[in-house]
Amino acid sequence: MSTRTVVVVALVAATVVVGASVIAGLRGSGGPAAPAGPEVADGPAEHTDPDYWTEERMRDAKPVPMPQPPAGG
Secondary structure: OOHHHHHHHHHHHHHHHHHHHHHHHHHHHOOOOOOOOOOOOOOOOOOOOOOOOOHHHHHHOOOOOOOOOOOOO
16 A cells, blocks of 8 residues: 555544544534523522521612513514
8 A cells, every 4th residue: 555545544534533523522412502591490589598688788789680571572
């Protein structure tokens, strides 16, 4: 076998291996990851420490803007 044939066979083999691992990775992950969105809970958020909301913290708390519905919806 000539050197050129060995190089071509090695490149083809490497391409097949890389391609197979990319395909396997996409199948295992379900495709490209979706951007992270807000978590939606079934009820109000609860802090794990019942003593967290002191009078001072309640007084200094600032409301977070609520999401707006889509236009026309």
